[in-house]
Amino acid sequence: xxxxxxxxxxxxxxxxxxxxxxxxxxxxxxxxxxxxxxxxxxxxxxxxxxxxxxxxxxxxxxxxxxxxxxxxxxxxxxxxxxxxxxxxxxxxxxxxxxxxxxxxxxxxxxxxxxxxxxxxxxxxxxxxxxxxxxxxxxxxxxxxxxxxxxxxxxxxxxxxxxxxxxxxxxxxxxxxxxxxxxxxxxxxxxxxxxxxxxxxxxxxxxxxxxxxxxxxxxxxxxxxxxxxx
Numbered sequence: 586x587x588x589x590x591x592x593x594x595x596x597x598x599x600x601x602x603x604x605x606x607x608x609x610x611x612x613x614x615x616x617x618x619x620x621x622x623x624x625x626x627x628x629x630x631x632x633x634x635x636x637x638x639x640x641x642x643x644x645x646x647x648x649x650x651x652x653x654x655x656x657x658x659x660x661x662x663x664x665x666x667x668x669x670x671x672x673x674x675x676x677x678x679x680x681x682x683x684x685x686x687x688x689x690x691x692x693x694x695x696x697x698x699x700x701x702x703x704x705x706x707x708x709x710x711x712x713x714x715x716x717x718x719x720x721x722x723x724x725x726x727x728x729x730x731x732x733x734x735x736x737x738x739x740x741x742x743x744x745x746x747x748x749x750x751x752x753x754x755x756x757x758x759x760x761x762x763x764x765x766x767x768x769x770x771x772x773x774x775x776x777x778x779x780x781x782x783x784x785x786x787x788x789x790x791x792x793x794x795x796x797x798x799x800x801x802x803x804x805x806x807x808x809x810x811x812x813x814x
Contacts (some may be wrong), residue, residue: 608654608683616662618647623667625697625719631672634706635686641694641715648691658686692716704730714758718742727751734758734798735814741797748804757798759813762791765800767809778813788813 626646630637635653642648647669651660663670671690686707692698699720700713706727713721714736721742723730726749734744735758746753757763759778765786767774779786791797802809 608685609656611652611654611685612656612659614649614651614653614659616647616649616651617645618662618664618669620644620646620693620696621667623696625667625699626693627668627699627701628692629668629670629672629701629703630688630690631670631703632686632688632705632707633673635673635688636707637702637704637709638687638689638712639700639702639710640691640712643691643693645691646693646696650687650689652685652687654683654685660688704728714738721745723747725749725751725753730754732756737761738796738798741799744798744800746800746802746804748802748807748809750805750807752808752810753802754810754812755800755802756812756814757788757800758790759788760790760794762794762797763788763800763813764791764797765802765811767800767802767811773808774811775809776811776813779811786811 649662649671653659658673661672661674694715695717697717697719700718700722702711702723704723704725708728709730711730711732713732714734718738719740719742721744723746725746728751730751730753732753733756735756738761763779765779766784767786768784776786779788
């Protein structure tokens with residue numbers, strides 16, 4: 586994150602965010618959302634700056650650990666009838682240096698999932714391959730995103746990545762059909778294990794497997810790596 590410091594300054598200046606210049610002891614917040622009768626789960630995440638991790642490994646709808654050392658940044662968690670919202674409080678400012686802001690989210694792998702991630706700056710690791718995905722939307726600003734979609738999905742689903750300034754690495758399974766389109770101001774693009782046709786990329790399983798993962802990647806992403814293995 587620190588190598589992107591000039592970009593962070595530009596981003597925060599453009600958005601008019603205040604810079605918080607005081608930190609305190611690290612606080613930990615643990616939250617659980619019990620599983621109910623909802624057959625689908627819509628998750629909306631909004632993090633201004635920090636480290637984000639999403640994975641599976643809970644029988645609950647959500648098991649979350651939050652660590653932060655600016656009290657005003659305590660995440661807001663709201664759940665109502667299949668809709669889960671987690672956000673950094675509005676107007677809490679942005680800070681870099683000695684600040685700590687980490688989210689570790691575990692989601693239920695059996696409930697059908699629509700995931701919407703708004704991630705401003707920092708590092709995100711999205712281990713999504715074992716989740717029951719229907720759709721994934723990621724809006725990234727400054728920083729890096731590691732997305733792992735390797736798994737055995739039961740249905741086809743779409744992934745949209747909209748970039749600002751940063752780097753994205755997306756790992757996809759080789760035995761599931763993958764079709765990706767990357768366009769619109771993207772810098773360096775590398776694809777391993779996929780065939781290329783202009784701005785389109787696909788693997789050997791495309792149009793052969795009953796399930797297809799479709800990726801639409803666009804925006805001003807500095808670099809994108811697509812890896813099929």
